[in-house]
Amino acid sequence: MSTLEIKIEPVTRIEGHGKVRVLVSKNRVQDVQFNVIEAPRFFEKFMESKQAEEAPRISERICGVCPTAHHLASVKAVESAWGVEPPETAVKLRRLMHLGGIISSHILHVAFFTLPDLLDIPEKSLTGLYAQKPRLVEDAIRLRETGQNIVDTVGGRAIHPITAVPGGVTKLLTSDSRDKLLKQAERALTTSQNIAKLCFQLIQDNLEKVKAYPHFETLYMALTRDGFHEIYDGKVRVFDPTTNSRIDFQPNEYLDHILEKPIAHTYAKYPFIKGSKEEPCRVGPLARLNATDDFTTPLASEHLEAYRKIFGSPAHNVMGYNLARVIELVNAAELTNELLREEDLTTGKIRVKVVAKSGAGVGMVEAPRGTLIHHYETDQEGCLKRVNVIVPTNHNVPSLERAVFEMARQVIPQMEGIGRDRALWMLENVVRAYDPCLSCSVHMVELVEEESHGSQNSVREEKR
Amino acid sequence: MKKLATVGCCCAGCHVAILDLHERILPLLKDVELSHSYIISDVKAIPSDLDIVVVEGGIRTEHDAALAKEAREKAKYVVALGSCACFGGLPSLANLYDTKEMMNYVYTMTPGTSAGEIPHVEIPRVTQKLEPISSCVKVDYEVPGCPPEPDDIALIIGGILSGERVELPKKSVCDECERKRLEKPPAKVRRLFEEPEDKRCLLEQGYFCMGPATRGGCKARCPNSAVPCDGCRGPSAVSWDQGLAMLDALSTITYENVKDYSLATHTGTFHRYTYASSLLAKLQGLVEKR
């Protein structure tokens, strides 16, 4: 029996290197594998023995598209391990840099990765998009620049920010900077509204095609604050649409609910929610809009209503990710405008005293692509003893594979009719909707915490 | 029209740094054809007659090595973009450990994990050590930094396109730092979470600031944000080994503060971005060979 293997390599317009393999035999799609070929870099191993306060600057190098999320989850994990509460102004400044990161990451995806597909332009590249829609590209670039400027100003550097340290942040916003950013933020809100309008329009115009995309149910996970959409700090909620039940837990209880499994055909490990069956859980924009009740900002809340009319509540269709993402973009712009107006950003207290010690702690944030977990243990010098990072993309990969499988079942039999390239493009659309961050998904190494740990360590340590 | 491609990936921060040219990318795309760039274009294969290939990331798997070699064959100029491509970068700290042991250890013995297997199907093999691109192919230009400065990227690519000879800045980070030196050695070591005095040199205050041994051109962003430099732009034009030069300098002015040198901890300080290409790692490699 011959098996035909259809390969998409590499999947383009995503972050990181991955390929899709569709195995067809007897004219039926038998299996789909999403191979993350991005190299594992063993962060969790080499971060051991490093001073824990350096973790925010080291672990953020897991990803250059969402470094701010790692930077913040990391500093929260260290503070949790050392029992440190940063002052309110510092938290606000961290939120602000987080918003900058979300704006820049989301518009990168919406404009540069997704819109070429939604618009269905002939050449689906940045050059092609610019040829068709120059104003749109210029606006998107400016919006992305605003996001990067926020991180640069508040975080110290646009890519791989530096100002979050255990105890707070290292600098205040100056009034001058605040005024500059506010001007940009106001413009950002207008642009994100325009782009939201465009995306809603494109989805509506192609509703039949959109509804044909995979729409199976899964669990959904997100941070939440009093039931609202929350990006920096809150409880973790897992929502089960089949039973309409919600479990809320604290970040430091995550091991009671989430376990990880290594898989033969990929360097990314698959997390599952513990339960009677090993259930995959989705995270990210689609999940956040399902697991939480509403946004705290008006325009995003309006869009949410319109979105629910299209995709239902809860929404399961993978293309919902794209629309959810643009609504979050509007929300981030609204929150940025609100936050920049707070008085104490330029004058408040931004650091508290910190003592390094042994401990264990968890830091969680909602990264652009979903719930991000950093979990550290430190020794009495305050050096890292054990590091565990679970990135959002890993949660999504099992359902991503299933979604591509279902889509392949639909389109591969029709390949002759619709054309090979077109069919494979539809499969890529499914992958792209998830906005996978493949560099994040292979940071990796899960560490053993056993007596045997010491003997396994092959670093030549100087004997004292 | 000249043809430009970008390949490779590590954390994608270098690709993002190219996008951080913001509007400047538009005229660039008019001057050159972007023949292949997986992040913003759908072209799957790497075309053959390229003028410039920009490579991000170090060599961590056989796929990375194959990609670097393919890029070298197909392009006139190879640009190593970012500290990973130039020196191995931050992930080369994994070279302190044995890769096979790490893979075995990690994928087969984890608590809170159900039984799994070591990834091996349809994915490229991990190499023993992470190396810079130059370990594999000849590199024409290096643009260091983690992330590299968009200005440097524009400078180097612009230089190749116009045929002008361009050079990266030769100064160290200290030259761009606004803090003032009082010429007094540090009394004690301070860690990152301790709040520094405003406006005074961080090294003098006892932080392990890598400024003196690090290439400038970054506007000394970190010390100017009250955070010590961690050496992300690699060695300055005159440092023979960024980390050892710094360790040496520190031991001669404040030995008390470095006498507890520990490889596992202090590579994170002195060789954070350059471990793979450091003299120390080369010696370690030679010792391990026997």
Next chain:
Amino acid sequence: MERQEQFEPVIVAFCCWWCAYGAADLAGTSKLEYPTNIRIVRVPCSGRVEPQFILRAFKGKADGVIVAGCLEGGCHYVDGNLKAKRRVESLKKALNAIGLSGDRLEFYLMSSAMSDKFVEAMNEFTERIKRLGPSPLRV
């Protein structure tokens, strides 16, 4: 074990011109013997010896390296010898960390009149290296 007895280490000794080299010279003119394993490299001050000289000596298959300078307070350049002492101490730790014994590197202090101290140091270090065996970088 016959192999071990025949092992003749290669030892590089960076000697400062003002003191250590003077002591070596005096040892020579006084017809005092010291092992032929020692290859002397004359430098203006022990503080001139950069770590990379030492590391390259090891890379070049030296089995041991000595840095020799003036007595404390006696350095012609005020404190070059103190810097060299610190430098050697740090480097010993780095060498231990990568699996090359830090005992293969040593720092000695002497004045230019102390030819007997020079000879004693050279003898003692050569014996030490013979006991340690050839450098792991040799094979």
